[in-house]
Amino acid sequence: xxxxxxxxxxxxxxxxxVHRSSTLDPPRRPRRLFTLISLLALALAAxxxxxxxxxxxxxxxxxxxxxxxxxxxxxxxxxxxxxGVLAIALVLAVPSAWLVxxxxxxxxxxxxxxxxxxxxxxxxxxxFTYAALLGPTGPVSNWLADHAGFRxxxxxxxxxxxxxxxxxxxxxxxxxRAAFASGMSGQLDAARMLxxxxxxxxRRIALPLARPAIAGGALLVAMETLNxxxxxxxxGVRTLTTGIFRSWAGLYDLGSALRLGIVLVLxxxxxxxxxxxxxxxxxxxTDQVPVARVRLQGWRAAAAxxxxxxxxxxxxxxxxxxxxxxxRVTWDGTMHGQLPHALWNTSAVAAVAGLVTLVIAVLFxxxxxxxxxxxPAIRLADLGYVxxxxxxxIGVMSLAGFIDRRQWLDGALIGxxxxxxxAFSVRFLAVGKQxxxxxxxxxxxxxxxAARMLxxxxxxxxxxVNLPLLGPALIAAAMLVAIDVIKELPLTLILRPFNFxxxxxxxxxxxxxxxLREASWPSLMIVICGLVPVLLLERMxxxxxxxxxxx
Amino acid sequence: xxxxxxxxxxxxxxxxxxxxxxxxxxxxxxxxxVIVGPSGCGKTTLLRVIAGLELPTSGSVYxxxxxxxxxxxxxxxxxxxxxxxxxxxxLFPHLTVAGNVGFGLAHLKRAEREAMVEQELESVDLSGLKxxxxxxxxxxxxxxxxxxxALARRPRLLLMDEPFSDLDxxxxxxxxxxVQRILRAHGTAxxxxxxxxxxxxxxxxRIALMDDGRIISEDAADALRRSWKTHPFAQ
Numbered sequence: 001x002x003x004x005x006x007x008x009x010x011x012x013x014x015x016x017x018v019h020r021s022s023t024l025d026p027p028r029r030p031r032r033l034f035t036l037i038s039l040l041a042l043a044l045a046a047x048x049x050x051x052x053x054x055x056x057x058x059x060x061x062x063x064x065x066x067x068x069x070x071x072x073x074x075x076x077x078x079x080x081x082x083x084g085v086l087a088i089a090l091v092l093a094v095p096s097a098w099l100v101x102x103x104x105x106x107x108x109x110x111x112x113x114x115x116x117x118x119x120x121x122x123x124x125x126x127x128f129t130y131a132a133l134l135g136p137t138g139p140v141s142n143w144l145a146d147h148a149g150f151r152x153x154x155x156x157x158x159x160x161x162x163x164x165x166x167x168x169x170x171x172x173x174x175x176x177r178a179a180f181a182s183g184m185s186g187q188l189d190a191a192r193m194l195x196x197x198x199x200x201x202x203r204r205i206a207l208p209l210a211r212p213a214i215a216g217g218a219l220l221v222a223m224e225t226l227n228x229x230x231x232x233x234x235x236g237v238r239t240l241t242t243g244i245f246r247s248w249a250g251l252y253d254l255g256s257a258l259r260l261g262i263v264l265v266l267x268x269x270x271x272x273x274x275x276x277x278x279x280x281x282x283x284x285x286t287d288q289v290p291v292a293r294v295r296l297q298g299w300r301a302a303a304a305x306x307x308x309x310x311x312x313x314x315x316x317x318x319x320x321x322x323x324x325x326x327x328r329v330t331w332d333g334t335m336h337g338q339l340p341h342a343l344w345n346t347s348a349v350a351a352v353a354g355l356v357t358l359v360i361a362v363l364f365x366x367x368x369x370x371x372x373x374x375x376p377a378i379r380l381a382d383l384g385y386v387x388x389x390x391x392x393x394i395g396v397m398s399l400a401g402f403i404d405r406r407q408w409l410d411g412a413l414i415g416x417x418x419x420x421x422x423a424f425s426v427r428f429l430a431v432g433k434q435x436x437x438x439x440x441x442x443x444x445x446x447x448x449x450a451a452r453m454l455x456x457x458x459x460x461x462x463x464x465v466n467l468p469l470l471g472p473a474l475i476a477a478a479m480l481v482a483i484d485v486i487k488e489l490p491l492t493l494i495l496r497p498f499n500f501x502x503x504x505x506x507x508x509x510x511x512x513x514x515x516l517r518e519a520s521w522p523s524l525m526i527v528i529c530g531l532v533p534v535l536l537l538e539r540m541x542x543x544x545x546x547x548x549x550x551x
Numbered sequence: 552x553x554x555x556x557x558x559x560x561x562x563x564x565x566x567x568x569x570x571x572x573x574x575x576x577x578x579x580x581x582x583x584x585v586i587v588g589p590s591g592c593g594k595t596t597l598l599r600v601i602a603g604l605e606l607p608t609s610g611s612v613y614x615x616x617x618x619x620x621x622x623x624x625x626x627x628x629x630x631x632x633x634x635x636x637x638x639x640x641x642l643f644p645h646l647t648v649a650g651n652v653g654f655g656l657a658h659l660k661r662a663e664r665e666a667m668v669e670q671e672l673e674s675v676d677l678s679g680l681k682x683x684x685x686x687x688x689x690x691x692x693x694x695x696x697x698x699x700x701a702l703a704r705r706p707r708l709l710l711m712d713e714p715f716s717d718l719d720x721x722x723x724x725x726x727x728x729x730v731q732r733i734l735r736a737h738g739t740a741x742x743x744x745x746x747x748x749x750x751x752x753x754x755x756x757r758i759a760l761m762d763d764g765r766i767i768s769e770d771a772a773d774a775l776r777r778s779w780k781t782h783p784f785a786q
Contacts, residue, residue: 446637446639449604450643453634454655468645
């Protein structure tokens with residue numbers, strides 16, 4: 001039998017280890033890397049800090065006018081828009097989620113994913129499409145004027161409520177459906193055994209129990225509404241986001257735009273607080289037993305199918321069908337010269353921003369996995385996703401202007417691709433981190449500890465053990481960021497280099513000059529890109545439902 | 552001869568909850584100490600503190616006369632000459648058997664590392680399985696890979712946390728005999744944590760009984776076997 005002395009290497013001793021750590025191999029201590037990561041996180045949080053501290057450093061010559069005229073008007077418009085969109089989105093989402101999760105009716109399985117499809121449509125594209133159909137000169141309006149004697153015009157505040165709610169309601173539908181399907185089966189069965197019919201079961205049991213999930217979804221709807229620029233601008237609705245553009249591009253007063261940004265950030269904070277309160281005292285959803293679905297028959301089954309088809313038709317089929325029809329009509333090549341350029345720009349910026357954001361997200365998840373305490377700078381940087389793109393854009397603009405004025409980087413930051421990519425990373429860092437964090441949570445910490453007990457430094461352990469196991473999550477993270485970059489409009493409009501068009505800016509510019517049919521080409525490409533994560537998400541959720549025993 | 556490992560007055564707390572209370576123990580070069588006790592009594596925490604994966608509230612750990620923690624210093628786990636076999640084994644699923652065993656030998660040149668891995672796998676009778684992935688192995692084979700991986704770096708002390716908990720009764724006794732053989736062959740000192748008295752009686756030179764964060768008794772295994780009927784450990 002071999003003895004230890006027969007081995008060719010000496011045992012690892014403490015003296016040897018201490019010597020190595022202090023001289024030969026300094027990266028074994030991750031402190032320096034952690035410091036670098038904290039600095040990187042601060043760099044990503046900088047635009048938000050610039051906005052929040054604007055009164056201390058940015059002069060605002062037009063602020064008196066903005067505060068007296070623009071702010072009240074645009075704040076009122078924002079609140080009215082939020083209220084209308086949320087109300088309609090709730091009406092569309094909650095009954096649909098209840099039906100799909102707890103009832104059996106014809107086409108239910110198709111409706112599971114079909115009702116998620118509107119997420120693939122950026123709000124501005126749906127808004128342009130609806131304006132083309134139901135605007136004052138749209139074909140549907142013309143037909144109604146000829147045959148019914150009235151001419152509808154969707155291009156106003158109420159029309160925008162409807163259009164935004166149709167696109168955004170899946171944000172509520174998805175968590176509500178998950179809550180109804182597997183979070184409360186025991187309570188629903190108990191209510192049934194106590195004689196409660198479907199409506200009281202829904203109203204008295206399901207709705208209160210699903211409140212946290214619905215509140216979370218409603219928060220996302222509100223955030224997306226606040227972030228929107230293309231649709232509100234086209235529909236002539238005044239919101240804080242359009243106010244920021246007006247102050248910056250109309251009054252040439254970046255200081256006032258930054259101050260409006262503070263108001264928008266405060267509104268976001270208020271919404272987050274309301275959502276927290278809505279969750280307070282709510283029961284933790286630990287019940288993972290799938291709910292037993294009730295088979296609907298007769299008129300009830302027809303009504304359920306009809307309702308879901310109506311929602312799906314208005315939210316996805318109508319706009320997508322209209323885009324496809326416009327693409328068919330403009331097939332003659334009028335767009336062919338302009339599109340490849342925008343397509344190339346979009347692909348390039350999405351690929352670079354996706355990769356850069358992925359690298360940053362990997363570093364931050366490493367820090368969170370191996371650090372003993374969480375890093376406040378990273379938590380601050382994570383806020384980028386809840387801050388509207390226009391606010392981030394003016395924060396970045398202000399920061400880049402500050403650096404350019406001092407000629408630190410040859411005065412070449414504003415209007416550069418680098419700044420655009422940086423702003424995308426600020427905005428979509430959380431999107432990139434989420435899949436990585438989810439996949440890392442699946443990895444036992446015993447793997448990290450085993451690697452460390454085998455002499456690996458934290459970074460080597462992360463690189464050799466955690467990172468290879470992340471595999472598909474890395475691809476998903478880069479892809480989700482890239483797709484969000486492709487869809488993003490307000491940030492791109494403010495920060496893009498001169499004469500630099502992407503698919504989203506092209507669609508917006510064409511719609512702005514009323515070339516709605518031509519706007520269908522870039523719109524279609526954006527929608528195709530948007531469908532990828534939506535279908536992946538739905539497939540993932542379905543797999544999870546199957547693993548829990550549902551169908 | 553001075554003991555290899557000295558643990559003195561070790562305390563550890565999770566927030567306000569005290570987990571270890573003034574734990575002291577010693578182990579000689581080549582000795583095998585089995586710590587037995589009910590779930591939640593602090594056995595695993597004690598191993599993790601010795602390994603460096605947790606920092607103690609107070610107390611000290613010395614290995615070969617050098618302080619691993621205490622005296623105002625703490626050597627990080629990757630720099631301690633200690634190997635560990637985890638409960639659940641924690642084999643790297645994306646690496647082959649050879650990749651797992653060679654993971655801790657990154658400081659060696661490739662040829663040297665491969666020779667070491669080969670040697671180590673031979674010592675645990677797994678030579679023919681070096682290109683397999685962990686999921687392609689039986690429970691007993693996985694166990695031997697985990698031990699080979701921990702021993703490949705020539706640690707002075709091996710820690711094993713419930714090493715047989717995932718095995719059925721038949722495999723368990725076979726693997727236990729195998730572990731005993733490997734430990735004797737390497738001459739490495741070991742601390743094995745278990746809640747199973749059979750493990751303790753078969754593997755340990757010394758057996759410590761732990762409860763509520765304290766070592767309540769410690770005996771030579773032979774003495775314990777002799778006084779088996781009257782010893783509290785048997786009750």
